[in-house]
Amino acid sequence: MTMRADEIVYPTEAGLYCAPGDFYIDPLRPVARALVTHGHADHARPGHGAVLATRQTLEIMAIRYGEEFTASRQIADGPIRIGQTTVSFHPAGHVLGSAQILIVPDKGPRILISGDYCRVPNPVCAPWEPVPCDILITEATFGLPIFRHPDPMAEARRLIASMAEFPDRPHLVGAYALGKAQRVIALARAAGHAAPIAIHGALKRLCDYHAEQGIDLGPLVAATEPATKPNPADHDTAQLVLAPPSAFASPWVQRFRDPVLCYASGWMTVRARARQRGIELPLVISDHVDWPQLTATIRELAPTEVWITHGAEDGLLRWCEIEGFAARPLRLIGYEDEPE
Amino acid sequence: MKAFARLLERLAFTPGRNSKLTILSHYFGTTPDPDRGYALAALTGTLDLRQVSASVLKRLASDRVDEQLFRLSYDFVGDLAETIALIWPAGAATGSQAETGAGVSVAQAVNLLNGTGKLALSGVIADLLDRLSPPERLALLKLATGNLRVGVSARLTRSALAMGTQRRVEEIEEIWHGLSPPFQPLFDWLDGGPRPDPAPAPFRPVMLSTPVTPAELAPLDPRDFIAEWKWDGIRVQAVSEQGIRKLYSRTGEEIGAAFPDIIEAMTFDGAVDGELLVRRGDEIAPFSDLQKRLGRKQVSRVLLRSHPAALRLYDILTWQGEDLRPLPLAQRRARLEAAGIDSPRIDLSPLLPFDDWNALAQLRAAPPVPQIEGVMIKRRDAPYLAGRPRGPWFKWKQDPMLVDAVLLYAQSGHGKRSGFYSDFTFGLWDGADLVPVGKAYFGFTDEELRELDRFVRKNTVQRFGPVRQLAPKLVVEVAFEGLNPSPRHRSGIAMRFPRIARIRWDKPAAEADRLTSLKGML
Numbered sequence: 119m120t121m122r123a124d125e126i127v128y129p130t131e132a133g134l135y136c137a138p139g140d141f142y143i144d145p146l147r148p149v150a151r152a153l154v155t156h157g158h159a160d161h162a163r164p165g166h167g168a169v170l171a172t173r174q175t176l177e178i179m180a181i182r183y184g185e186e187f188t189a190s191r192q193i194a195d196g197p198i199r200i201g202q203t204t205v206s207f208h209p210a211g212h213v214l215g216s217a218q219i220l221i222v223p224d225k226g227p228r229i230l231i232s233g234d235y236c237r238v239p240n241p242v243c244a245p246w247e248p249v250p251c252d253i254l255i256t257e258a259t260f261g262l263p264i265f266r267h268p269d270p271m272a273e274a275r276r277l278i279a280s281m282a283e284f285p286d287r288p289h290l291v292g293a294y295a296l297g298k299a300q301r302v303i304a305l306a307r308a309a310g311h312a313a314p315i316a317i318h319g320a321l322k323r324l325c326d327y328h329a330e331q332g333i334d335l336g337p338l339v340a341a342t343e344p345a346t347k348p349n350p351a352d353h354d355t356a357q358l359v360l361a362p363p364s365a366f367a368s369p370w371v372q373r374f375r376d377p378v379l380c381y382a383s384g385w386m387t388v389r390a391r392a393r394q395r396g397i398e399l400p401l402v403i404s405d406h407v408d409w410p411q412l413t414a415t416i417r418e419l420a421p422t423e424v425w426i427t428h429g430a431e432d433g434l435l436r437w438c439e440i441e442g443f444a445a446r447p448l449r450l451i452g453y454e455d456e457p458e
Numbered sequence: 459m460k461a462f463a464r465l466l467e468r469l470a471f472t473p474g475r476n477s478k479l480t481i482l483s484h485y486f487g488t489t490p491d492p493d494r495g496y497a498l499a500a501l502t503g504t505l506d507l508r509q510v511s512a513s514v515l516k517r518l519a520s521d522r523v524d525e526q527l528f529r530l531s532y533d534f535v536g537d538l539a540e541t542i543a544l545i546w547p548a549g550a551a552t553g554s555q556a557e558t559g560a561g562v563s564v565a566q567a568v569n570l571l572n573g574t575g576k577l578a579l580s581g582v583i584a585d586l587l588d589r590l591s592p593p594e595r596l597a598l599l600k601l602a603t604g605n606l607r608v609g610v611s612a613r614l615t616r617s618a619l620a621m622g623t624q625r626r627v628e629e630i631e632e633i634w635h636g637l638s639p640p641f642q643p644l645f646d647w648l649d650g651g652p653r654p655d656p657a658p659a660p661f662r663p664v665m666l667s668t669p670v671t672p673a674e675l676a677p678l679d680p681r682d683f684i685a686e687w688k689w690d691g692i693r694v695q696a697v698s699e700q701g702i703r704k705l706y707s708r709t710g711e712e713i714g715a716a717f718p719d720i721i722e723a724m725t726f727d728g729a730v731d732g733e734l735l736v737r738r739g740d741e742i743a744p745f746s747d748l749q750k751r752l753g754r755k756q757v758s759r760v761l762l763r764s765h766p767a768a769l770r771l772y773d774i775l776t777w778q779g780e781d782l783r784p785l786p787l788a789q790r791r792a793r794l795e796a797a798g799i800d801s802p803r804i805d806l807s808p809l810l811p812f813d814d815w816n817a818l819a820q821l822r823a824a825p826p827v828p829q830i831e832g833v834m835i836k837r838r839d840a841p842y843l844a845g846r847p848r849g850p851w852f853k854w855k856q857d858p859m860l861v862d863a864v865l866l867y868a869q870s871g872h873g874k875r876s877g878f879y880s881d882f883t884f885g886l887w888d889g890a891d892l893v894p895v896g897k898a899y900f901g902f903t904d905e906e907l908r909e910l911d912r913f914v915r916k917n918t919v920q921r922f923g924p925v926r927q928l929a930p931k932l933v934v935e936v937a938f939e940g941l942n943p944s945p946r947h948r949s950g951i952a953m954r955f956p957r958i959a960r961i962r963w964d965k966p967a968a969e970a971d972r973l974t975s976l977k978g979m980l
């Protein structure tokens with residue numbers, strides 16, 4: 119007998135659960151068996167009995183949590199039988215190692231869990247692939263029609279132009295340690311910035327890992343100049359500095375003289391968000407689908423049903439209603455608003 | 459339009475004055491005519507466009523976007539123009555490459571907005587929005603609603619214009635009022651062309667003073683100087699030439715519309731420099747009374763009667779066609795007295811008799827009325843010079859008022875103070891509560907910055923975005939120049955030019971001043 123989709127996959131306290139396979143996807147608390155879409159901390163947590171993920175996601179988890187982050191691990195490679203399902207991982211274009219997970223039950227509809235995904239080419243990870251499915255379980259971080267991310271190269275050029283306009287002011291770019299930081303670096307390189315880029319200590323291990331994976335980030339130096347050093351123009355210190363956004367609120371910033379605070383995030387579309395953080399140069403660079411990509415994905419995959427995990431679900435639900443797609447919110451909590 | 463949109467965006471997010479100047483000056487240096495001229499007009503408030511109301515904009519959006527999606531988006535963004543700029547459907551298929559903006563110039567946009575009747579206006583705007591990228595749409599909507607909100611004054615804009623040219627901002631101000639958008643003759647002149655003729659009754663850049671201390675005065679010969687009161691009003695220039703009458707602020711903005719009583723009293727032919735005040739009979743009113751008259755497009759007859767304006771003259775710049783500015787002050791003063799300007803609303807600021815600096819110090823310490831901020835000391839032999847030359851004119855202000863207040867909130871600063879918690883809100887005791895009374899930054903040395911920053915980080919009790927609420931522990935001595943009643947503030951009063959004079963690490967918070975004692979100084 120064929121199972122209904124909502125008997126196969128449904129939300130539980132520990133996260134999204136697949137009954138015929140007896141596993142969780144991106145669980146929020148320790149479980150016996152977890153399938154992890156990507157290495158961001160709100161999706162990949164330590165302490166599970168077994169983790170199935172892409173090789174890179176497993177390695178990133180080991181870097182973040184230590185080799186003991188799970189009792190056993192398995193690299194997702196090709197279709198894998200779990201219980202009465204076959205699962206497979208497909209590139210999501212979000213960050214290095216990120217994947218969409220397709221669940222094909224022995225009896226029942228094909229269910230695709232998008233994870234976080236992005237369809238704009240990104241030099242630091244494999245591009246998103248369309249995966250035909252009956253049920254699309256998607257994120258909706260930017261599920262409002264105001265979110266139309268500009269060409270990331272144009273944003274990188276704005277950054278470079280600002281550095282030329284203010285050659286004496288260091289440019290501090292707030293960017294998350296996994297994915298965003300490396301992407302900003304790669305974009306700056308593509309926009310012609312060849313000089314060494316300084317990185318905050320919290321970014322080092324993941325930048326090193328990207329380089330090991332064959333992603334060329336160019337010369338990186340540690341942003342450890344003491345506070346007494348004057349203008350970067352007088353010394354050969356890097357003018358472009360990357361740091362996790364949280365560093366902007368810490369005394370670490372004080373070592374830079376008259377810095378231009380920049381922040382690379384899809385949220386920078388909205389001025390109030392930039393102003394709230396005291397950002398002088400907002401850069402709209404996002405690793406999530408924007409509204410046009412999100413709606414195009416639904417149109418192209420044309421699933422019989424759309425389930426929305428987290429984000430601005432009201433906007434996307436309304437769009438599905440207008441366009442005639444059956445949709446429902448899962449209202450999963452625990453996935454942060456902005457591990458962007 | 460692209461460059462203009464980028465300009466507005468950068469200015470809106472850039473707090474530093476110098477950085478703003480750099481951004482503006484680069485824009486003027488790289489943008490072709492007439493676009494830069496229209497941008498200049500927009501930034502100096504001289505672009506007179508028919509303004510589009512919020513309800514027209516809302517209707518525009520509802521024609522294009524699902525109402526529910528629009529409402530959700532507006533709730534998220536919080537600003538109508540910004541919401542429309544972002545949500546407006548792009549022509550491009552995916553929109554993620556929405557860098558269309560197929561060549562609408564600022565000039566074209568301005569001309570379209572200007573040349574379109576009220577009924578056709580919303581159609582024209584919709585049409586323009588279709589052709590623009592999101593940042594350009596926002597720039598267009600800001601033009602159309604007449605609200606740029608980029609934190610740039612007309613003066614700062616003109617200063618940026620002067621940068622990198624042979625001209626000083628004062629020279630630009632001198633001809634400014636004869637010019638109109640898109641300012642082609644102005645740009646030609648800055649590029650080395652002929653000087654545009656000033657309009658009749660032009661503004662002449664004013665002469666400003668520098669602060670002075672008793673120690674700096676001591677070596678100077680008092681006989682070389684005259685002294686007069688520094689009145690607590692607004693420095694203005696009243697120009698009545700060739701039948702045209704204009705009242706200018708000291709930065710050259712026209713403020714005559716708010717002061718028809720002054721304009722009416724300007725029956726002379728010349729340009730004079732003085733203080734604008736509210737005066738009832740012989741009695742000068744507090745500054746807050748003058749504030750009620752400022753910034754208006756029209757003044758009611760009731761307000762004209764209850765808050766009558768007056769001019770108190772310091773100097774004379776031209777008289778019946780003759781430029782008196784090259785004359786020494788002593789001669790100008792004689793010409794001013796001889797001019798016989800005769801109006802109940804205009805009088806001369808008296809000269810103060812003094813033989814030595816001590817005598818002047820005594821006058822300064824006990825002014826006859828409270829609406830005096832100190833004394834002005836001016837060299838007898840100095841011509842009237844534009845700008846703030848150091849030496850000919852000094853201001854010797856009253857000692858500031860002081861209170862001991864408690865630090866309540868902190869925010870990080872900009873520029874040199876970047877990353878340091880150095881912008882503070884402080885308060886005074888009102889019963890058992892501390893009521894905020896003002897804001898100021900502090901930290902002039904690296905040592906001070908570090909000490910305070912450490913204090914803030916250790917004593918944060920709550921965070922609201924970038925603002926930290928502090929445990930009410932640290933007392934600071936706040937100096938300020940005066941007080942105004944202000945219903946907008948919870949304390950009921952607003953300080954003028956508050957600054958943190960020093961930190962009282964030694965003083966317990968309970969011993970800080972009370973709000974009632976501040977009110978007593980009013």
Ligand SMILES: [Zn+2]
Nearest residue numbers: 158212234457
């Ligand atoms: Zn993610």
Ligand SMILES: [Zn+2]
Nearest residue numbers: 234453454457
């Ligand atoms: Zn996520």
